[in-house]
Amino acid sequence: EQSCKSFHAGLPNVTILATGGTIASRASSNTQTTNYKVGVGIEALLDAVPEICNISNVSGVQVSNVDSGSINSTILLDLTARLTAELANPSVHGVVVTHGTDTLEETAFFLDLVLNSTKPVVVTGAMRPSTALSADGPLNLYQAVKLAASKTAFGRGVMVALNDRIGSAYTSTKNHANSLDTFHATEQGQLGFFIDQVPKFYYSPSKPQNKPQFDVSGQKTLPHVDILYGHQESNSHLIQASIKSGAKGIIFAGVGAGGWSIDGLKDAQRMYNVSGIPTVFSRRTNGGFAGGDSIYSFQMTSGFLNPQKARIMLQLALNAGHSNDEIRHIFNAQ
Numbered sequence: 001e002q003s004c005k006s007f008h009a010g011l012p013n014v015t016i017l018a019t020g021g022t023i024a025s026r027a028s029s030n031t032q033t034t035n036y037k038v039g040v041g042i043e044a045l046l047d048a049v050p051e052i053c054n055i056s057n058v059s060g061v062q063v064s065n066v067d068s069g070s071i072n073s074t075i076l077l078d079l080t081a082r083l084t085a086e087l088a089n090p091s092v093h094g095v096v097v098t099h100g101t102d103t104l105e106e107t108a109f110f111l112d113l114v115l116n117s118t119k120p121v122v123v124t125g126a127m128r129p130s131t132a133l134s135a136d137g138p139l140n141l142y143q144a145v146k147l148a149a150s151k152t153a154f155g156r157g158v159m160v161a162l163n164d165r166i167g168s169a170y171t172s173t174k175n176h177a178n179s180l181d182t183f184h185a186t187e188q189g190q191l192g193f194f195i196d197q198v199p200k201f202y203y204s205p206s207k208p209q210n211k212p213q214f215d216v217s218g219q220k221t222l223p224h225v226d227i228l229y230g231h232q233e234s235n236s237h238l239i240q241a242s243i244k245s246g247a248k249g250i251i252f253a254g255v256g257a258g259g260w261s262i263d264g265l266k267d268a269q270r271m272y273n274v275s276g277i278p279t280v281f282s283r284r285t286n287g288g289f290a291g292g293d294s295i296y297s298f299q300m301t302s303g304f305l306n307p308q309k310a311r312i313m314l315q316l317a318l319n320a321g322h323s324n325d326e327i328r329h330i331f332n333a334q
């Protein structure tokens with residue numbers, strides 16, 4: 001654990017849980033912005049932004065130090081347990097999670113569905129490694145702490161803060177593989193913006209429609225759910241392979257608004273008749289709604305949830321022991 005050198009009783013207490021990602025990465029020169037390596041610890045992250053200690057009493061904890069492609073359910077559940085404990089501590093004002101941006105939206109969405117607190121939880125990261133000219137990590141971290149320490153941030157669900165923008169974890173998606181300005185929610189928009197590092201919210205706190213709440217306390221694993229990617233001539237054997245390897249549910253990143261080939265759908269219906277595992281159709285398209293009438297009774301659709309968020313939702317719904325009808329109900333409301 002890492003803390004500010006001195007404690008100021010008048011400042012809010014903020015905990016930073018560090019998990020890795022580009023914000024915690026190092027390259028061999030200051031112009032290198034690809035092929036860098038994760039491995040910078042929480043201590044160095046805080047050392048890079050000593051100003052954080054002027055706005056809050058920070059304590060930093062290293063939860064993992066991996067690229068976010070390697071975040072798994074063990075880390076997610078550990079992170080949830082630590083967050084739950086921090087949020088239950090009356091002296092903690094808010095919590096920041098530092099994370100790789102590649103799967104940041106999955107972790108943020110997961111946390112939004114399982115945490116039960118009005119205190120601010122802010123997930124942040126960076127698109128440039130810590131060694132880069134104009135590295136974005138330090139200011140993103142400063143703004144995230146400022147947000148977690150802010151009185152105006154209560155009751156807004158888990159937030160995603162990068163590149164001056166504040167988004168909802170429920171709706172934010174990484175839109176660009178390289179650009180600093182990558183997190184947006186095309187349909188639902190942003191919650192706010194930082195002006196001179198002060199969070200300015202556009203609206204009063206509100207909750208996404210039909211957001212379910214799940215309890216994962218004491219949980220050590222989550223159900224295995226795969227995503228199959230739609231394309232012309234998609235290989236329906238992959239459905240079989242997925243079920244064989246233990247999948248308890250499948251998300252289809254469908255073409256258009258959740259489409260699939262006619263042969264693939266017939267195969268999927270046959271597999272469903274045997275396995276009964278829920279199959280949810282989302283879309284490979286970057287934005288939009290997957291839903292509407294289907295001639296196939298087994299098909300569920302993800303609404304506005306993209307495949308990676310639909311996967312998290314299905315894992316949590318299965319974990320809660322919901323029946324397929326209940327799961328359909330959850331997805332129909334999204």
Ligand SMILES: NC(=O)C[C@H](N)C(=O)O
Nearest residue numbers: 021022067068100101102
């Ligand atoms: N910008 C990033 O953080 C990307 C990094 N590969 C990750 O851990 O997700």
